[in-house]
Amino acid sequence: MTDAMLAIAEQNRQQAGIQNVQFLKGVIEDIPLPDNSIDVIISNCVINLAADKSVVLREAYRVLAPGGRFAVSDIIFQGHFPPALRSDLESWAGCVAGALEEDIYRQLLQTAGFTNIEVEVTRRYTLQDIAAEGARASIEALTEEERQQAEDKFVSAFIRAQKPVAQAPL
Structure with missing residues (x-):
């Protein structure tokens, strides 16, 4: 995304x-590649930072042959996401929101x-883990019911999918 990142890579x-x-x-919402041009997309905890994930996933589909x-690793939530965490800037900074x-x-x-x-969970995070990563105020603001619903629901996961092989016209 930046010249410094490119130089290190x-x-x-x-x-x-x-x-x-x-x-x-480039940016993940507008990949600078032609349609049907790559075999594999890999990413590590980037898609959760994108504002419009549907655009990101459509772009991924477009460039895949x-x-x-x-094949990405990302943070996902297994259940209903607490709205208090979604709107908190601290939670965004901690890659949770x-x-x-x-x-x-x-x-x-x-x-x-x-x-x-396919979704394969690789790690579960407690609310204490999430608080330690920079979202302490957000976690403390949750009601007891929200805490119970969110405990161990944040997970790191491998998310895998495939673009179907094109069918020959009949």
Whole structure:
């Protein structure tokens, strides 16, 4: 997204001796690649920071070649997200407020056209974990009922999906 990020990525690529990688400057909502041009999309805790995740997922689908794979790690919420956390700037800074509810994430992937959607939880976060990551005031503002509904519902997960292989016309 920035020249400094590109320079570090290029330095790491050279140090690793990797030849088949290219880094492009752009934004996740408008990927600077042609339609159907890549085989795999990987991302680590970035989509939760995007304002309009449906645009991001449609863009991912657009640039993937038929049969291409979407394989990201992200923070999601398993249940109904407490509104108090969604509107708190501290929660955004702690990468919590942008988490999608799992059902909505699946629905957005499906609406974009993806199939074979899988969610694999890799870590569960307690509210204490979330507070320690910078959202203490947000967590303290929750009602007891909201706390009970949110405990252990924030998770890190691998989200995988596939762009279907194009069907030949009949």
